[in-house]
Amino acid sequence: MDEEQHSAYTYLRYTKKFPNVWCSGCGIGIVMGAIIRAVDNIGLSKDDVALISGIGCTGRMPVYMDFNTMHTTHGRALAFATGLKLAQPRLSVIVVMGDGDALAIGGNHFIHAARRNIDLTAIVVNNATYGMTGGQYSPTTPIDSRAATAPYGNIEQPFPISELATAAGASFVARSTVYHAVELDRFIEQAIRKKGFSLVEVASYCHTTFGRINKLGTAIDMMKGLKDNSVTQKAAEKLSPEERSNKIVRGVLWNVDKPEYLELYDQIIQRAQTSINDRKPRSKEVTGGY
Amino acid sequence: MTPRLLQGNEAVGYGALAAGCRFFAGYPITPSTEIAELLSRELPKLGGKFIQMEDEIASIAACIGASVGGLKSMTATSGPGFSLMQENIGYAIMTEIPCVIVNVQRLGPSTGQPTSASQGDVMQARWGTHGDHPIIVLSPISISNSFDLTIKAFNFSEKYRTPVILLMDEVIGHMREKFELPDSSRLELYERSRTKVPPEWYKPYDDSFSDVPIMENFGSGYRYHITGLFHDVKGYPTQRLDEIDPWIERIHRKIERNVNDITLFDEDQTTDANTVVMAYGASARSARHAVKLARQRRHKIGLLVLYTIWPFPEEIVAEAAHGARRVIVPEMNLGQLALEVERVVGRQKVRRINRANGEMVTPQIILEAIEEH
Numbered sequence: 197m198d199e200e201q202h203s204a205y206t207y208l209r210y211t212k213k214f215p216n217v218w219c220s221g222c223g224i225g226i227v228m229g230a231i232i233r234a235v236d237n238i239g240l241s242k243d244d245v246a247l248i249s250g251i252g253c254t255g256r257m258p259v260y261m262d263f264n265t266m267h268t269t270h271g272r273a274l275a276f277a278t279g280l281k282l283a284q285p286r287l288s289v290i291v292v293m294g295d296g297d298a299l300a301i302g303g304n305h306f307i308h309a310a311r312r313n314i315d316l317t318a319i320v321v322n323n324a325t326y327g328m329t330g331g332q333y334s335p336t337t338p339i340d341s342r343a344a345t346a347p348y349g350n351i352e353q354p355f356p357i358s359e360l361a362t363a364a365g366a367s368f369v370a371r372s373t374v375y376h377a378v379e380l381d382r383f384i385e386q387a388i389r390k391k392g393f394s395l396v397e398v399a400s401y402c403h404t405t406f407g408r409i410n411k412l413g414t415a416i417d418m419m420k421g422l423k424d425n426s427v428t429q430k431a432a433e434k435l436s437p438e439e440r441s442n443k444i445v446r447g448v449l450w451n452v453d454k455p456e457y458l459e460l461y462d463q464i465i466q467r468a469q470t471s472i473n474d475r476k477p478r479s480k481e482v483t484g485g486y
Numbered sequence: 487m488t489p490r491l492l493q494g495n496e497a498v499g500y501g502a503l504a505a506g507c508r509f510f511a512g513y514p515i516t517p518s519t520e521i522a523e524l525l526s527r528e529l530p531k532l533g534g535k536f537i538q539m540e541d542e543i544a545s546i547a548a549c550i551g552a553s554v555g556g557l558k559s560m561t562a563t564s565g566p567g568f569s570l571m572q573e574n575i576g577y578a579i580m581t582e583i584p585c586v587i588v589n590v591q592r593l594g595p596s597t598g599q600p601t602s603a604s605q606g607d608v609m610q611a612r613w614g615t616h617g618d619h620p621i622i623v624l625s626p627i628s629i630s631n632s633f634d635l636t637i638k639a640f641n642f643s644e645k646y647r648t649p650v651i652l653l654m655d656e657v658i659g660h661m662r663e664k665f666e667l668p669d670s671s672r673l674e675l676y677e678r679s680r681t682k683v684p685p686e687w688y689k690p691y692d693d694s695f696s697d698v699p700i701m702e703n704f705g706s707g708y709r710y711h712i713t714g715l716f717h718d719v720k721g722y723p724t725q726r727l728d729e730i731d732p733w734i735e736r737i738h739r740k741i742e743r744n745v746n747d748i749t750l751f752d753e754d755q756t757t758d759a760n761t762v763v764m765a766y767g768a769s770a771r772s773a774r775h776a777v778k779l780a781r782q783r784r785h786k787i788g789l790l791v792l793y794t795i796w797p798f799p800e801e802i803v804a805e806a807a808h809g810a811r812r813v814i815v816p817e818m819n820l821g822q823l824a825l826e827v828e829r830v831v832g833r834q835k836v837r838r839i840n841r842a843n844g845e846m847v848t849p850q851i852i853l854e855a856i857e858e859h
Contacts, residue, residue: 209711213722243707248551259711259722264704266554267713267723269577272547275539279548282535283509283555284705305547308540461535468530 206262207232207242213260218253221415223374223400227321228257230377230398231290234385246289248277250302253328253402254294254321271302274309277316285458288317288388295322295336299355303335310364313392314457319384320357320395321374323402331405342409357397362450367392369450373399373422376446383448392456399426399444492665494632494658495562498588499524501636502560504673507586508534509557511548513541513567516600517656518590521562542567546574549585553578554712556678556703558640562588565598565607568614575649576615577714579737582691582699584643584678586636588652590659593844602844603656605767608822611651612796618734620741622646622748623796625653627770629663635750635793641676642748646740647698653795655818657768657846685709689719691733697740741797749802750793756806759788761856763814764803764827766792769847773816776852785856798826807831814839814855816847 208214218224235245245263249255251270258265264287268276273291281289298306298320309316325343326332333343336354343350358369368390370383380398387394401407401418412418422444429447432440492500499521502510510529512522526536535552539545542563549559563571568589578585591607593599607614611623622642626632636652643650681688681700690710691699699719702708715723716730724730741748754777756762765773770791777789790806792799803826807813813831815824816839824838839855841847 209722212720242709243705246704259713262709264709265711266551266704267711267715268547268550269573269714272543272574275544275547276551276554278537278539278544279509279511279551279553279559280555280704281551282537282548283552283557283559284703287555287705304540305544308544461530465530465533468527469533472531 203236204229204232207235209260209262216260217256219404221403222253223323223419224254224257224321226374226377227292227319227380227398227400228260230380230384231292231319232261233381234388237381237385238388240288244287246277246280246284246287247292248273248280248289249292250297252294252297252326254292255297257292271297271300272305273297274302274305274316274318278309278312278314281314281316282458282461290317290319290388292319292321294327295320295324295357296326296334299335299357299360307360307364310361310366310393310395312457313365313367313454315391316393317384317387318361318393318395319387319398321398321400322357323400323406324354325402325406327402327405331402331409341406344405344409358395358449361393361395365393366395366450367452367454367456368394368448369397370395370448371397371399371444372446373426373444375419375422376426379446386448390451392454489664489666491662492629493520493660493662494626494629494654495520495590495660496524497629497632497665498562498636498652498654499528500667501633502586502640503528503532504633504670505558505637505640506675506677507558507560507640508532509549509552509559510534510561511537511539511545511552511559512561512563513539513545515542515564515567517592517659518562518564518588520659521588542570543574546571546578546585546587550574550578550583553583553585554704556706558584558644560586560588562590564590564592564600565594566596568607568610572614576617576619578649579615579619579621580714581712582647582701582737583649583712584647584701585649586639586643586652587649588654590654590656592656593842599844601656603768603818603846604842604844605655605769605818605822606842607653608795608819611653620648620738621651621796622648622741622794623651623653624750624793625766625795626658626793627767627791628658629661629665631793632658633665637673637675638750641674644678645676645698646744647701648741653767655767681708690721691717691719693719693736697736697743745797745799748794748797749799751799751802752791752793753802753806754789756788756790756810758786759810760786761812761814762788762790762806762810763816763852763856764790764792764806765816766795766823769816769818772847772849773852775849776856779849779853780856787856795823798830800830803827803830807835811835812837814852816852818842818847
């Protein structure tokens with residue numbers, strides 16, 4: 197009974213959808229908890245939050261949460277979210293994706309959503325593999341790692357997710373891990389509050405597929421790995437480039453204020469409507485009574 | 487309002503505005519681009535939103551998202567873009583989210599001939615997305631008809647909670663004719679119904695009162711889940727056969743039972759005709775002219791113009807062909823809707839006229855077919 201009084205229960209469809217699909221020890225649940233704590237800290241009404249996902253293990257997250265939730269097609273969550281946000285600007289639209297969803301099949305939507313600087317909060321849970329389909333290599337699988345489709349080792353460079361979003365035009369970019377849950381809460385809260393496109397990259401792991409194939413041990417071992425292999429931005433500055441390249445650098449990596457898409461579009465509406473008032477009779481006829 | 491010369495694509499744009507469309511997402515592609523250009527200019531005047539997305543997949547995704555947000559939404563494309571949209575068309579069918587997809591057909595396959603006429607996407611419009619599903623496809627034959635059918639497309643989409651495809655062709659899209667915008671008060675528009683139950687009782691796929699459940703938009707205080715997985719009445723994923731079976735039945739039933747409402751056609755002297763010409767889109771214009779010429783030569787010719795091509799209007803076609811010795815089906819493809827006509831009236835009765843090289847089926851070709859014995 198005590199558990200039911202935990203504040204997280206307010207945000208969960210706990211009588212309907214649990215237990216969840218994730219393997220025990222998975223990091224995705226920690227990200228789900230962090231989103232709940234961030235929304236709770238901000239004090240958003242559940243009616244004013246939309247949680248949109250694509251396909252994959254992370255794509256299953258929205259169904260468990262009592263917001264306006266949408267589980268869309270593979271890679272396209274940000275495009276669906278763009279339409280929803282334009283139709284309902286009042287909503288805080290949070291988009292949760294895995295690395296394959298956001299950066300392989302959805303890579304184009306990812307960079308263009310960032311480029312538009314539309315007010316969405318993107319959260320990428322990076323487990324460096326396709327977990328749901330059994331551990332194939334993804335666009336963030338490290339070089340030389342093995343995968344179900346890379347039995348001789350992966351030869352493709354991994355995408356730097358945060359750097360990609362920054363370069364593409366995002367307003368806010370932060371990186372943390374599922375080990376650093378308190379920090380993660382804070383980053384997600386900042387990201388939701390931020391006007392413009394914000395990204396939180398969350399380093400996670402998949403012990404069931406990637407970990408098994410690469411002999412990385414249990415979920416606990418992999419969690420420890422995140423702790424040992426990550427450094428704060430401040431600590432990273434003291435490292436040599438070589439040392440830094442092997443570390444997950446945590447922190448708010450990018451935070452700028454620039455014009456947001458919906459605000460700019462409101463200006464377009466104003467411009468268009470002003471030009472109606474100045475318009476010549478001919479174009480008036482065409483627009484008619486609609 | 488004074489009449490003016492308008493293009494088919496422009497008529498679709500104005501039809502959408504008249505229907506209450508307030509969201510358009512698209513990607514430039516010939517021969518449909520004028521629709522996007524017009525709406526980028528006109529939508530903001532009405533407080534609506536236009537966005538040019540990074541591709542056609544994103545375009546239809548944004549439309550579905552905006553529709554969930556409560557706006558009537560549309561996208562427009564041509565063959566290559568239509569191919570890219572197929573997965574999300576299936577998503578809209580599965581989740582029962584209204585939206586209108588305009589496909590101004592070009593000659594295909596692949597890049598084909600962007601500015602050449604074709605009706606090659608008839609079967610793709612029917613079966614382009616995977617899995618068993620119903621679909622509504624309308625095909626206009628003129629500028630004013632493009633305007634009217636765009637409004638119908640929105641009405642059907644909202645009324646039946648389904649994506650509707652407006653299957654144009656390059657001829658209709660780019661042709662100009664005299665057009666007079668009707669008075670907006672005379673238009674029949676269908677608006678999404680709103681639930682009367684409080685949020686805690688609302689089920690997004692509750693079919694106890696109607697085959698078309700009531701859709702509330704996100705942000706209205708009715709929180710629920712939407713998924714492309716098979717789902718129960720609450721929208722949650724299900725693997726139960728006793729939930730999947732009724733769903734599949736209902737999703738088809740909501741269209742099939744309303745086929746009379748959805749079927750739009752024009753029938754002209756088919757009752758005592760020896761030969762009936764059945765056509766749609768630009769080919770119907772040639773057919774109409776050929777029939778006129780044939781009647782001058784005292785042939786007993788009937789004409790059936792189909793504006794609704796999917797669901798295929800079986801009863802109307804069977805009735806029109808009843809008593810006729812021959813049914814001529816001209817199409818700018820290698821025989822796609824003819825397959826359906828053959829299925830309904832019998833193969834031996836059907837004379838196909840096909841052209842799939844970017845040229846129209848001319849009235850002369852149809853007239854020759856009418857006169858051959």
